[in-house]
Amino acid sequence: MVQSSEIVPPKRTKEEMEEEGDEMSLMKKLGLYGGEVRLVDEGEDSAAEEMMLLWGLQQPALSKPNAFVSQSSLHLSLDACGHSLSILQSPSSLVAFFISSLNCLSPPPPPTVSLTFLLLLFFFLSLSLSIILVLQSTPGVTGSVMWDSGVVLAKFLEHAVDSGLLLLQGKKVVELGSGCGLVGCVATLLGAKVFLTDLPDRLRLLKKNIEANLRHVDLRGSALAKELTWGDVPDPELVQPLPHYVLGSDVIYSEGAVVELLETLQQLSGSETTIFLAGELRNDSVLEYFLEAAMKDFVVGRVGQKQWHPDYCSRRVVMYVMVRK
Ligand SMILES: C[S@@+](CC[C@H](N)C(=O)[O-])C[C@H]1O[C@@H](n2cnc3c(N)ncnc32)[C@H](O)[C@@H]1O
Numbered sequence: 091m092v093q094s095s096e097i098v099p100p101k102r103t104k105e106e107m108e109e110e111g112d113e114m115s116l117m118k119k120l121g122l123y124g125g126e127v128r129l130v131d132e133g134e135d136s137a138a139e140e141m142m143l144l145w146g147l148q149q150p151a152l153s154k155p156n157a158f159v160s161q162s163s164l165h166l167s168l169d170a171c172g173h174s175l176s177i178l179q180s181p182s183s184l185v186a187f188f189i190s191s192l193n194c195l196s197p198p199p200p201p202t203v204s205l206t207f208l209l210l211l212f213f214f215l216s217l218s219l220s221i222i223l224v225l226q227s228t229p230g231v232t233g234s235v236m237w238d239s240g241v242v243l244a245k246f247l248e249h250a251v252d253s254g255l256l257l258l259q260g261k262k263v264v265e266l267g268s269g270c271g272l273v274g275c276v277a278t279l280l281g282a283k284v285f286l287t288d289l290p291d292r293l294r295l296l297k298k299n300i301e302a303n304l305r306h307v308d309l310r311g312s313a314l315a316k317e318l319t320w321g322d323v324p325d326p327e328l329v330q331p332l333p334h335y336v337l338g339s340d341v342i343y344s345e346g347a348v349v350e351l352l353e354t355l356q357q358l359s360g361s362e363t364t365i366f367l368a369g370e371l372r373n374d375s376v377l378e379y380f381l382e383a384a385m386k387d388f389v390v391g392r393v394g395q396k397q398w399h400p401d402y403c404s405r406r407v408v409m410y411v412m413v414r415k
Contacts, residue, residue: 120391121364121413122334124255127391130381130410137381140392141374148405150371155406158241166236168272170248171279175303177270180234180295232343233269233292239407240269240339243368244276245399246409247337251280255397258282259310261334264358266318266351267341268292271299274313277337281310285328287318321350324357332360339368342380352383355412359388365412366393372406388412 117126130140159166166177250256259281265274267288274286288296296315304313316325336358341351355365365388369377384390393409 118391120389120411122256122261122362123250123364123366123393123411125250125393125397127393127411130385130390130392132385136385137378140381141378144371144392144408145374148371148408150406153405155370155372156238157404157406158238158402159236161235166241166270166272168241168244170244170276173279173303173307175272175275177236177272177275178295178299178302179236179270232340233267233288234295236270236272237340237370238404239368239370239409240272242398242402242404242407243337243339243366243409244273245402246368246393246397247273247276247280247366249399250397258335262331263335263337264318264328264333266320266336266338266354268296268315269340271296271303271315273337273339275300275303277335278304278309278311278313279307282335283311284313285316285333286313287316287328289319290317293317318354319350320347320354322354324354329358332363333358334363336363336365338366340370342367342369342377343373345376345379348376348380348383351380352387355384356387356414359414361414363414366409367412368407368409370406371408377408384412387415389415 116129116131118129119125120127130136133139158168161179162181164179164181166175166179168175168177247256247258251258258277261282263274263277263282263284265271265277265284265286268274268286269288269292271286274284278284286296286300293315300313300315316328318324318328336355342348359365371377381390389412391411393411395403398409
């Protein structure tokens with residue numbers, strides 16, 4: 091007989107129990123990461139389903155983009171691994187590109203509001219919008235300022251190491267599209283031997299940040315900036331031996347670069363390599379395209395936000411772990 095003070099759990103239907111069981115069976119550990127991640131199920135529509143689930147769960151449009159960074163500031167200050175990091179940004183690359191694009195095209199203002207003026211206004215508003223869209227997909231420009239997903243990944247690494255779910259001490263790490271270099275610097279502070287890579291014209295700022303943030307620190311790991319253009323043959327130092335970890339934040343943002351990015355991920359990964367990619371939820375079609383292609387060669391799992399650093403979670407960011415099939 092049930093006492094009135096006892097809490098009786100509501101009876102679950104067979105369907106609910108099956109659903110829960112299915113969900114549990116999707117939780118797995120992948121590679122060198124000790125936390126359980128939700129597998130992106132393999133199947134014809136799995137990438138599209140993942141997008142629906144993700145957008146439904148996180149509703150990225152409802153929260154502020156770039157909550158942890160200010161892209162108009164010259165520095166991003168962040169405490170990590172017992173150090174105060176100051177990551178130099180180059181917002182002028184964004185502004186200069188924008189202003190020069192407008193300057194060379196703007197006509198003198200018309201004296202009165204006429205149809206021509208309205209047409210010109212419409213033309214310039216459309217032009218500004220196009221420039222902003224180009225800026226968002228121009229790799230050389232975007233690597234000069236930080237994005238939230240970089241902060242989230244850097245703090246996740248620190249948290250996962252502190253929680254005993256990840257070991258970076260003495261491990262070889264290659265970071266792709268390092269940009270300003272925060273993630274690679276944090277991995278170095280966590281004891282890894284890190285190669286921070288990017289396009290050739292991004293390396294100056296990257297080297298400055300490595301120098302400024304790691305020069306005076308008694309390092310357990312090491313950091314070296316290297317050129318790596320996705321799809322190109324990597325420097326032998328990057329692949330011999332293959333890294334334990336490959337890291338990337340906000341590197342999935344252009345459909346045109348997905349094939350080359352995956353080619354590089356394949357070149358850099360072996361059976362012992364674990365890949366962590368954090369991305370911004372701004373374009374579902376690019377992410378879906380990436381996942382669809384990635385699942386041919388990699389097992390992909392999503393790291394739930396409960397495993398991220400509690401102070402650095404964002405509805406606009408997603409994180410995946412990948413290992414070779
Ligand atoms: C949006 S930024 C992200 C930078 C940094 N990871 C962060 O989170 O702040 C994308 C980075 O990928 C790099 N990138 C884009 N296309 C690339 C390519 N084809 N080869 C190598 N790096 C590329 C850019 O130079 C840039 O640094």
